[in-house]
Amino acid sequence: MNEETLACPVTAKHIKVALVGQPNVGKSMLINSVSNAHLHVGNFSGVTVDKTEVLFDYKGYNFTVVDLPGTYAFTDYTIEERVTHDYLCAEEYDIIINVVDSTNLLKNLQLTSELLTMSKKVVIALNMSDEAEKEGISVDAEYMTELMGIPCVKVSAATKLGIDQLIDTVVKEFEAEKVDPKLVFSVSVEDEISNLVSYFKKHKYQAVNSHRNIAINLLKNNKKTYEKLHDNPIWTELQPVLIEASRHIEIHHDTDDVKEAFAEEYASFNRGIVAEVVKQDKREEKKTLTEKIDSVLIHPVVGIPIFLFFMWGLFQLTFEIGAIPMDYIDAFFGWFGDVIGATITNESIRSLVVDGIIAGVGAVVLFIPNIVILFIGIALLESTGYMSRVAFLLDGFFHKFGLHGQSFIPLVTGFGCSIPAYMSARVLKNDRDRLLTLFIIGFMSCGARLPVYVLFAGAFFPEDMAGNVLFAIYISGAIIGLIAAKILKLTAFKGVDEPFVMEMPKYRLPSVKLIWHTVLTKTMMYLKKAGTFIAGASMLIWFLSTYPHNSTLEAEYEVKIQKAQSEQEIIQLENKLAMEHLEQSYLGTIGKFTEPIFAPLGFDWKMNIALQTGLAAKEVVVSTLGVLYSLGDDVDAESQTLVNQISKNIPFASAVSFIVVVMIYLPCLAASIVFTREAGSIKYFFYLFAFTSVAAYVMAFIAYRVTLALTGVS
Amino acid sequence: MRLIESKRGQKLEVVKLHANEELKHRLISFGIMKHTLIEFIGEAPRKKTIEIKVGNMQVALRAQEAEMIEVKEI
Numbered sequence: 001m002n003e004e005t006l007a008c009p010v011t012a013k014h015i016k017v018a019l020v021g022q023p024n025v026g027k028s029m030l031i032n033s034v035s036n037a038h039l040h041v042g043n044f045s046g047v048t049v050d051k052t053e054v055l056f057d058y059k060g061y062n063f064t065v066v067d068l069p070g071t072y073a074f075t076d077y078t079i080e081e082r083v084t085h086d087y088l089c090a091e092e093y094d095i096i097i098n099v100v101d102s103t104n105l106l107k108n109l110q111l112t113s114e115l116l117t118m119s120k121k122v123v124i125a126l127n128m129s130d131e132a133e134k135e136g137i138s139v140d141a142e143y144m145t146e147l148m149g150i151p152c153v154k155v156s157a158a159t160k161l162g163i164d165q166l167i168d169t170v171v172k173e174f175e176a177e178k179v180d181p182k183l184v185f186s187v188s189v190e191d192e193i194s195n196l197v198s199y200f201k202k203h204k205y206q207a208v209n210s211h212r213n214i215a216i217n218l219l220k221n222n223k224k225t226y227e228k229l230h231d232n233p234i235w236t237e238l239q240p241v242l243i244e245a246s247r248h249i250e251i252h253h254d255t256d257d258v259k260e261a262f263a264e265e266y267a268s269f270n271r272g273i274v275a276e277v278v279k280q281d282k283r284e285e286k287k288t289l290t291e292k293i294d295s296v297l298i299h300p301v302v303g304i305p306i307f308l309f310f311m312w313g314l315f316q317l318t319f320e321i322g323a324i325p326m327d328y329i330d331a332f333f334g335w336f337g338d339v340i341g342a343t344i345t346n347e348s349i350r351s352l353v354v355d356g357i358i359a360g361v362g363a364v365v366l367f368i369p370n371i372v373i374l375f376i377g378i379a380l381l382e383s384t385g386y387m388s389r390v391a392f393l394l395d396g397f398f399h400k401f402g403l404h405g406q407s408f409i410p411l412v413t414g415f416g417c418s419i420p421a422y423m424s425a426r427v428l429k430n431d432r433d434r435l436l437t438l439f440i441i442g443f444m445s446c447g448a449r450l451p452v453y454v455l456f457a458g459a460f461f462p463e464d465m466a467g468n469v470l471f472a473i474y475i476s477g478a479i480i481g482l483i484a485a486k487i488l489k490l491t492a493f494k495g496v497d498e499p500f501v502m503e504m505p506k507y508r509l510p511s512v513k514l515i516w517h518t519v520l521t522k523t524m525m526y527l528k529k530a531g532t533f534i535a536g537a538s539m540l541i542w543f544l545s546t547y548p549h550n551s552t553l554e555a556e557y558e559v560k561i562q563k564a565q566s567e568q569e570i571i572q573l574e575n576k577l578a579m580e581h582l583e584q585s586y587l588g589t590i591g592k593f594t595e596p597i598f599a600p601l602g603f604d605w606k607m608n609i610a611l612q613t614g615l616a617a618k619e620v621v622v623s624t625l626g627v628l629y630s631l632g633d634d635v636d637a638e639s640q641t642l643v644n645q646i647s648k649n650i651p652f653a654s655a656v657s658f659i660v661v662v663m664i665y666l667p668c669l670a671a672s673i674v675f676t677r678e679a680g681s682i683k684y685f686f687y688l689f690a691f692t693s694v695a696a697y698v699m700a701f702i703a704y705r706v707t708l709a710l711t712g713v714s
Numbered sequence: 715m716r717l718i719e720s721k722r723g724q725k726l727e728v729v730k731l732h733a734n735e736e737l738k739h740r741l742i743s744f745g746i747m748k749h750t751l752i753e754f755i756g757e758a759p760r761k762k763t764i765e766i767k768v769g770n771m772q773v774a775l776r777a778q779e780a781e782m783i784e785v786k787e788i
Contacts, residue, residue, distance in 0.1 A: 073743030104770040107745045120758035257735060263742040264749070290772070291755065300759045382727070392774040396762025401775070405763065499737045500763065501744055 006296050014062045015174050017089060020115065021109055026127050030099055030157035031067050034167065037493040058167050058337030065091065073501075074114035079426040088118060094174055095121045097166070102132035102139050102154070105278055108261075109270040117216050119209040121173050122150045126168055129154040136281030144277040147268030149182035180210055184272075185265045188252045192219060199241060203234050204575045218242055219249065220262050267451045290385075290506045297386065300517040303393045314377040315471040318450070322370035323463070329369075333362030360538020361531065363642060365452040368421035368446035368621075372523055376449055378416045380519040383510040387412065388502060395500055402484045402489025404428055405500050411481070415474065416524065418671035422678045427599045430498035436488055438679050442667045442692060443481025445474055446528070448618035451604060452662050455622055456655050459647035484695060492687075529617065537620045541613060544587040553580060582628070601661070601700045602654035602708075611661055612691055617668040651711075652711060657704035664696035717754075718764065718780040724754045726785040732752070733782040744773055746783065 021027045031054055038553075052067040068087055069080035076082040088096070098115055100108035105126075115122055126139055147278040149673035151169045155162035185193070207214060217225040219242075229235055229631060246258050253261035287295075334391030337358040344350040381387050387409055395405025406428060414421035421441045428434040445453070453473050457466040557577040564570045582588050583605075589614075598608040606628045614621035622642075629645040650658070666672060666689055676685040722727055728750045731738045745768050753767040765774050768780065775783075 075739060075743060077740065107769050107771050110743070110745060160778060257738065260731070260738060260747065263747050267745070267747060267750070294756065294765075294772075296759070298756060298765070300757060304759070306722065388774070392763050393758050395774075395776060396758055396760065399762070405776070406772070499733075499740055499779050500774065501737075501740050502774045503744065504772040504774055505767065506772075642768075675732060 013060055013369045014064070015095065016093040016172060017473045018091075018093045018096050019065055019067045019099065020071060020088065020096055020111070021127075022072050022101070022111055023503065025099045025101040027070060027099045027110060027158045028067060030127055030155065030221050031065055031161050033157045033160045034065065037585060055351070057587075059171065059565045061171060063167075065097075065667065066296065071111065073111060074423040080431045086194065088108050088115075090218065093120075093157075093397075095123060095170055097123050097125055097170065099127050100454075101136055102126045102129045103135055105139065106270055106274045108191045109273060110266060113183060113266040113269055115152070116148075117181045117213050117220075119178075119213050121178055121631060122181065123149060123169055123173055124148075124152040126152055126154045127157055130159050130161060131137045134136065139281045144273065147182065147273055147276060149179060155659040166701060167638045168238045173632070180212060183216075184269060186268065189219070189265055190263075192248055193291055195245060196241065199238065205232075215448075218246060221246075221258055271389060272438065287497070288506075293507055294389065298389045298393055303389075307390055307393060311474075312471050314374070315474060318370050318373045318467075318470065320467055321456075322367075322373050322454075323466075328368050330362070333365070337362070339674040348546075352539065355627065356539050356542025357535050359626050360376055360541070361535050363623045363626035364529075364619045365527070366535050367454060367619075368523065368526070370450055370454055371447045371526055372519055372629045374450065375519045376515060378412065380510050381412060381517045382587075383508065383514055383518075385507045388504045391502060392504060399497070399500075402485045402493070403440075403482070404430075404433050404437065404483050404498055406438070406502055407433070407527070410437055410441055411444050412476070414446060415527075418442060418444075418446045418667040419674045421675045422671065425678060428498060430496075432495045433498045435679060435684070436485060436493045438675060439488055439688060439691065440481040440683075441675075442671075442688070443477050443484060443664065445477045445521075445591075445663055446618070446667055446671075448668060449662055451619060451622045451660065455625070455643060455646060458660055459650075460652055460655055462615040474660060474661065480695075480699065496644055526619075529619065533617060534619050534623055537613060537616060538623050539626060541587065541620075541624050545582055545585045545627060547586060548584075550581065550584055553577070553584070587628075598702075601697070602651065602704045603656045603658065604650075604654070607650065607658055611665070614662065615666060615669065617670070618662065621662065653704050653707040656707045660700040660703040661696045662667065663691050664699055715785055716781050717752075717766070717775075717783040717785050718761070718777055720754045720785060720787070722754055726752050726754065727788050728752060729784040729786050731783060733779070734768050737779060737782065741779075742784070745769060745771070746767060746773070751788070752785070 003066070019027055019031060031052075034054075034056070054063075054065045054067065056063050056065075066083040066087070070080045071078075071084045073081070074085060074088075076085040096115060096118070098112050100112060112122075112124060114675045124144075126141055126144075131140065131494070132139065139154065141152045141154045151173055153162055153166045153169050155166050184190070187259075193212060193215045197211045197217065198210040200214065203216075214229075218229070229238065249261050250256055250258055253264055255261055261669045297306060298377075299306075330433050337354040340358065341354040344353060376673075381390075391405040391408040391410075394408055398405055398407060407425075410425040410428075413424050418441055421444070422438060425434050425437045425441065428437055450470075453470055454466075457469040457473075461469050554577070557573060561570055561573050564573060583592070587609055588605065591609040594612070595605045595610055598611075603611070606625070609628065610621045610624040621679060625646065626642050628640060629649060667675075672685060672688075675688060676682055679685070679688075717726070728746060728748055731741055731746075731750060733741060746752065749774075750768060755765040755767050755772065757764045761777055763774055763776050764780050765772055
């Protein structure tokens with residue numbers, strides 16, 4: 001979209017680099033070290049889903065580096081793989097930097113050897129070479145360069161070792177003539193290749209790609225190569241030769257799948273390379289740290305309780321520590337409103353600024369501490385590598401509900417914010433599985449719903465219980481989500497399950513910088529929303545709740561107030577006026593009009609307005625309540641805070657059913673847009689809207705009735 | 715023997731993949747193919763999922779998938 005505006009000035013010395021590697025090789029960190037771009041790109045599988053471009057200058061060259069999603073192999077099963085695959089095949093670029101993990105070279109070279117048949121210049125960045133040394137692994141980069149016929153450079157993104165050398169190598173390779181890399185297969189395959197090559201030579205076949213590469217790609221059943229040759233007159237003669245060649249290879253490898261045969265060919269080539277260039281200290285086989293930690297954290301018996309304990313702890317912290325600065329923030333906005341209000345003489349404008357904007361935005365900013373803690377927690381889960389362990393532990397359980405263990409990643413991300421959650425659902429390859437996950441992400445209460453819960457938990461429960469209540473709300477949301485998944489799986493999304501094959505990355509100490517960036521970006525996003533969108537919504541709600549003015553009503557009360565005997569009576573009359581005024585305002589009219597629909601759930605018209613405005617963003621629920629419940633009522637010293645207002649004005653059972661609706665119904669407008677994009681069709685948005693609305697209504701009704709029955713009040 | 719039948723700590727060699735084409739390529743992209751050496755590391759409750767080691771990489775598999783990998787002990 002903004003690629004044009006970003007692009008370097010096109011000069012003669014412009015190098016476009018495609019950065020490719022398997023997941024978890026530190027690609028994103030490398031791009032940071034290379035460009036000092038301070039880009040934030042998350043580092044767990046499934047985050048870098050869209051390609052990111054980074055631009056920088058070096059020694060008179062303009063560099064454009066395109067960071068492509070991590071991919072295990074050069075295929076197009078998952079969306080990520082497809083993005084990388086399509087980019088490498090179809091886009092214009094000069095050179096590939098293939099990032100590999102030096103501590104796990106054999107596995108990483110699998111992708112490398114496939115890249116070598118691309119007829120592009122390739123430079124290998126042997127990343128994590130410092131870590132490899134620590135583990136007693138030494139890689140002979142020079143020998144590797146010689147053996148593979150492509151430059152291999154030792155680097156470390158973490159310590160910035162070899163970064164300049166890497167860029168120098170890229171420049172040198174860019175200036176040099178393209179040479180075919182040395183990719184050697186077994187004798188039987190080599191025979192077939194040279195057979196085909198001499199065939200091309202004989203027919204003087206012209207192509208950008210070398211004859212050898214074309215031959216390899218044909219034997220590998222590469223679709224694009226087939227398409228190209230298919231329209232060529234030599235095809236009729238070539239086809240039988242090719243069929244024979246494929247049959248030979250398949251026989252030789254005892255398989256009916258030529259791709260499998262080639263995978264084995266690549267693997268043995270790579271084993272050869274690794275055997276030559278990697279020297280590993282002979283150490284007695286002891287368990288790695290990761291394995292030791294795993295023996296506890298993914299223990300079949302204690303693993304799940306430990307996970308639940310972590311989650312419970314996170315919610316406790318969110319509430320306990322998050323509650324500490326809340327009073328100060330609240331006091332600050334009260335003071336700020338007074339100070340600003342004193343400078344504005346026009347009553348209507350003062351009311352707009354103080355009761356509309358400051359009250360609305362203040363009610364949202366109040367929850368920053370809770371949100372920061374929750375974001376830190378989720379960032380820790382992601383960056384340490386624990387998330388995929390939980391996917392491993394929970395797959396059995398999730399599978400019962402028709403979900404995939406890896407659905408866990410988007411679902412937990414959903415506790416932070418639905419938007420990245422919808423995007424991370426791309427880890428799921430199968431369309432049905434992905435759609436199903438997309439549909440229930442909304443049931444995982446996002447950070448924006450937290451303020452509503454904190455508000456109600458604080459209003460109806462003692463402080464030491466509120467953390468538990470919060471945990472219970474989140475868990476029940478998740479359980480409802482699972483049940484919804486089961487229902488959907490049995491009805492709308494019947495089909496074959498996606499296989500569960502997943503890497504469990506090594507545990508890593510969380511990078512403070514990364515966590516800082518994640519939390520900062522998300523918090524800024526939240527604040528930005530509070531400053532723009534929510535301020536706007538607050539103004540609108542203020543307007544709708546203040547107008548139209550009813551002069552008869554005001555005059556009527558004016559007379560009454562003048563006749564009043566005591567101060568107390570005046571206050572009562574003023575409150576009554578405010579209430580009646582609100583009821584006849586635009587907002588009141590809408591609320592009253594829709595009241596019958598929500599009456600069975602125990603909502604008054606204010607609550608039902610708050611829920612409707614919440615369709616735009618969940619934070620607006622709180623700011624709406626803030627505007628509606630504090631207008632004209634703040635004369636009473638004891639009920640300064642919204643929490644007090646809520647507990648005074650809303651019956652407990654209604655509060656419960658309110659929370660249930662907030663838990664289940666549609667996340668915000670922005671998330672709905674992302675959902676629609678990820679689901680691939682607008683019709684899914686309408687399905688989602690209908691599905692969540694009905695579910696929310698039914699569940700809230702049940703919750704309301706049950707609470708009424710239990711508490712014995714009606 | 716199928717992978718799912720093996721036990722914790724066993725070192726194995728892959729003999730054949732009995733999976734359909736799609737799963738087979740998925741496994742291959744993780745480096746799991748004929749002649750690959752793997753180690754059975756652990757299992758989730760009731761062996762619903764298992765964890766193996768391929769080279770230095772730890773890979774999680776569902777029982778159904780582990781059923782399709784023929785292995786022999788080494």
